[in-house]
Amino acid sequence: MKGKIEVRELNAGFGSTHVLKNISMSIPENRVTAIIGPSGCGKSTFVRCLNRIHELVPNAWVRGEVLLDGRNIYSQEADPVDIRRRVGMVFQKPNPFPAMSIYDNIAYGARIHRMKDIPKIVERSLRKAALWDEVKHRLKDSPASLSGGQQQRLCIARALAVEPEVVLFDEPCSALDPVATAKIEDLILELRENYTIVIVTHNMQQAARIADYTAFFLMGELVEFGETAQIFENPRDKRTEDYITGRFG
Amino acid sequence: MPELEWRRLKDRLFTAFCICSTALALIPLGSMLYTIFMKGFSVISLSFLTGLPAPPGEPGGGFGNAIQGSLIVVGIASAIGIPLGIAAGMYLGEYPNSRLSRAISFTADVLTGVPSIITGIFAYMLVVLRFGGFSALAGGIALATMMLPFIVRTTEEAMKLVPWELREASLALGAPRWRTTLQVVLSTARFGIATGILLTIARIAGETAPLLFTAFNNRFWFDGVMQPVATLPVMIYTYAISPFDDWHAQAWGGALVLVTMILLLNMGVRLATGRRW
Numbered sequence: 001m002k003g004k005i006e007v008r009e010l011n012a013g014f015g016s017t018h019v020l021k022n023i024s025m026s027i028p029e030n031r032v033t034a035i036i037g038p039s040g041c042g043k044s045t046f047v048r049c050l051n052r053i054h055e056l057v058p059n060a061w062v063r064g065e066v067l068l069d070g071r072n073i074y075s076q077e078a079d080p081v082d083i084r085r086r087v088g089m090v091f092q093k094p095n096p097f098p099a100m101s102i103y104d105n106i107a108y109g110a111r112i113h114r115m116k117d118i119p120k121i122v123e124r125s126l127r128k129a130a131l132w133d134e135v136k137h138r139l140k141d142s143p144a145s146l147s148g149g150q151q152q153r154l155c156i157a158r159a160l161a162v163e164p165e166v167v168l169f170d171e172p173c174s175a176l177d178p179v180a181t182a183k184i185e186d187l188i189l190e191l192r193e194n195y196t197i198v199i200v201t202h203n204m205q206q207a208a209r210i211a212d213y214t215a216f217f218l219m220g221e222l223v224e225f226g227e228t229a230q231i232f233e234n235p236r237d238k239r240t241e242d243y244i245t246g247r248f249g
Numbered sequence: 250m251p252e253l254e255w256r257r258l259k260d261r262l263f264t265a266f267c268i269c270s271t272a273l274a275l276i277p278l279g280s281m282l283y284t285i286f287m288k289g290f291s292v293i294s295l296s297f298l299t300g301l302p303a304p305p306g307e308p309g310g311g312f313g314n315a316i317q318g319s320l321i322v323v324g325i326a327s328a329i330g331i332p333l334g335i336a337a338g339m340y341l342g343e344y345p346n347s348r349l350s351r352a353i354s355f356t357a358d359v360l361t362g363v364p365s366i367i368t369g370i371f372a373y374m375l376v377v378l379r380f381g382g383f384s385a386l387a388g389g390i391a392l393a394t395m396m397l398p399f400i401v402r403t404t405e406e407a408m409k410l411v412p413w414e415l416r417e418a419s420l421a422l423g424a425p426r427w428r429t430t431l432q433v434v435l436s437t438a439r440f441g442i443a444t445g446i447l448l449t450i451a452r453i454a455g456e457t458a459p460l461l462f463t464a465f466n467n468r469f470w471f472d473g474v475m476q477p478v479a480t481l482p483v484m485i486y487t488y489a490i491s492p493f494d495d496w497h498a499q500a501w502g503g504a505l506v507l508v509t510m511i512l513l514l515n516m517g518v519r520l521a522t523g524r525r526w
Contacts, residue, residue, distance in 0.1 A: 086423075088421065095418045112423065113423065
């Protein structure tokens with residue numbers, strides 16, 4: 001199986017703390033891959049290595065290779081700005097830009113990349129994020145007037161506006177209620193058609209509901225990676241089974 | 250229950266103590282405002298606010314040129330101090346751990362503690378001696394030097410209050426660092442920075458010492474940035490130490506104008522930001 005993203009012997013950490021240990025996995029194109037595991041197992045650090053956001057934290061370090069369409073994003077020639085445009089990200093807490101209107105939040109990225117016909121991009125992105133009908137009459141308003149779930153969909157629209165190929169979701173629903181969570185999950189399933197999706201979640205049911213593939217991380221190591229049904233119904237590793245059946249974590 | 254009553258009594262005593270202390274601290278402010286108002290108000294008239302000073306011995310005349318001059322000198326100071334201060338503060342806020350940041354930070358701390366008369370001497374050496382005379386520009390540079398550390402600090406604080414997640418959100422869209430700083434961080438921090446700037450202007454508008462031998466004084470209207478210019482604080486000083494009673498009265502009038510301008514600026518800031526009353 002050749003993936004959209006190939007991770008090879010990835011090690012990462014902060015200062016003397018070694019967070020990720022020798023991770024190798026292949027993330028398939030146009031599929032949803034879930035990363036599960038207990039708190040502190042390195043899930044977030046892992047996805048943050050896929051778009052070179054991890055290295056922005058002081059003392060952070062990365063070793064190993066991450067191939068995006070066969071090219072190492074950590075090579076000397078790779079431009080982190082270009083990689084971050086191709087690999088978008090949605091964060092745990094909705095974080096729209098508070099000083100910008102709803103419209104400008106989405107237009108921001110498009111303007112930076114000098115994309116044409118920005119009003120159309122804004123509408124298309126909001127439609128993809130299933131938010132257009134709720135905000136089309138108040139595009140000039142502050143995003144603070146939206147609910148938490150709407151803000152998170154605004155952040156998804158913002159990420160989609162720069163036309164990424166991969167979208168990383170770092171626990172996108174952990175600050176949301178069940179109704180808003182269901183909307184985000186439906187959305188992720190729709191986005192699967194056109195994007196490669198990686199989602200970090202601490203919620204195993206969520207992984208079971210939306211992911212095609214699931215990876216189980218424990219203490220910075222990749223314990224098991226496979227099709228979601230196999231991971232949940234027939235785990236090969238004892239530790240995966242213990243975690244999934246709720247014996248720890 | 251004696252225990253409970255004793256506690257209540259202690260509570261009341263301490264509250265009373267706090268109220269008394271606050272009142273005591275407010276007495277100098279109240280008394281100063283009252284005196285300035287009582288002594289200055291009778292002088293205020295249209296001709297005082299818009300006219301030129303009368304020659305010694307003649308009645309009437311006004312502080313119009315000093316009001317104009319103060320606005321110009323503070324304007325020059327702002328034009329120099331605000332952009333420099335914001336730029337340095339932005340650097341401090343975004344790159345707090347670099348060596349240059351520590352140097353800027355240290356310099357700003359030292360600059361805050363420099364006595365204002367020394368700042369005046371600095372501008373005197375830098376501008377007055379070099380260009381052969383007192384000037385509005387020299388006064389503006391002296392005041393800009395005083396403004397700098399305050400603007401650097403308030404900008405830095407405002408930038409640091411912007412959550413790190415917003416920078417990450419912008420960088421994750423493929424935005425370069427400089428655009429993230431200018432368009433996301435700076436725009437989120439703009440109210441905090443604007444507040445700091447206005448409070449700094451209010452603070453330096455009444456400075457006298459740095460202007461004494463830079464902007465100096467002038468009995469006429471503003472005549473170009475390379476000429477000496479009258480300012481409210483220096484005019485008040487000159488009139489207050491003069492031997493004439495009517496000049497003393499006019500100094501009170503000037504003080505009232507200056508205090509009112511500064512109070513309005515402070516109140517404007519508080520109204521505009523809707524907090525910190």
